[in-house]
Amino acid sequence: DVKVTQSSRYLVKRTGEKVFLECVQDMDHENMFWYRQDPGLGLRLIYFSYDVKMKEKGDIPEGYSVSREKKERFSLILESASTNQTSMYLCASQGDSGANVLTFGAGSRLTVL
Amino acid sequence: QKEVEQNSGPLSVPEGAIASLNCTYSDRGSQSFFWYRQYSGKSPELIMSIYSNGDKEDGRFTAQLNKASQYVSLLIRDSQPSDSATYLCAVRVGQNFVFGPGTRLSVLP
Numbered sequence: 637d638v639k640v641t642q643s644s645r646y647l648v649k650r651t652g653e654k655v656f657l658e659c660v661q662d663m664d665h666e667n668m669f670w671y672r673q674d675p676g677l678g679l680r681l682i683y684f685s686y687d688v689k690m691k692e693k694g695d696i697p698e699g700y701s702v703s704r705e706k707k708e709r710f711s712l713i714l715e716s717a718s719t720n721q722t723s724m725y726l727c728a729s730q731g732d733s734g735a736n737v738l739t740f741g742a743g744s745r746l747t748v749l
Numbered sequence: 750q751k752e753v754e755q756n757s758g759p760l761s762v763p764e765g766a767i768a769s770l771n772c773t774y775s776d777r778g779s780q781s782f783f784w785y786r787q788y789s790g791k792s793p794e795l796i797m798s799i800y801s802n803g804d805k806e807d808g809r810f811t812a813q814l815n816k817a818s819q820y821v822s823l824l825i826r827d828s829q830p831s832d833s834a835t836y837l838c839a840v841r842v843g844q845n846f847v848f849g850p851g852t853r854l855s856v857l858p
Contacts, residue, residue, distance in 0.1 A: 669846070678848050678851060679793075681847075692844075694845070730846075736798070736841070737783060737795050737798055742791075
């Protein structure tokens with residue numbers, strides 16, 4: 637089974653801090669995604685990457701950046717955290733062959749004070 | 750804007766009944782459709798995928814796809830309290846996956 641590991645389950649940060657959310661997958665998948673999930677709004681795509689050093693903006697990229705230096709690792713960066721970025725962040729991975737499905741990590745719940 | 754719509758619920762059914770969850774999507778070019786289950790505080794997990802018109806059965810779950818009408822449904826037979834969760838419909842659009850807001854299902858003992 638594909639394993640997607642998010643390094644931090646719970647984080648509390650202060651407004652203006654720089655925040656790194658790390659995601660690692662172990663199945664050599666090409667495609668990786670970052671979503672945020674908020675009550676009543678569902679999952680919204682922030683960024684995705686289909687190869688090393690490649691990235692594409694999703695629906696809500698403002699205030700976020702990403703890094704994919706190695707195939708297995710996809711990082712989400714909040715350059716200057718704000719209270720409206722308090723949310724659940726979900727990383728997902730997907731291969732180009734086979735079942736064509738998304739597999740999610742356990743999620744990182746970020747609170748910005 | 751590619752959209753996926755679901756009734757937010759909550760949908761309440763008695764234990765042993767059939768739960769019916771529906772989803773509509775706007776992009777006629779979509780080819781891949783998924784149902785995910787999400788328990789409170791957990792991440793989504795895949796239940797079913799469906800790619801062609803008709804029904805696909807897996808145990809107590811049946812996914813139904815009608816591309817002409819642009820809807821996907823999920824039937825859960827013999828519903829159990831452990832099925833109580835939020836069910837997310839997802840549609841692949843190009844390289845992206847677009848999710849609906851989810852339907853909260855409550856199975857009453």
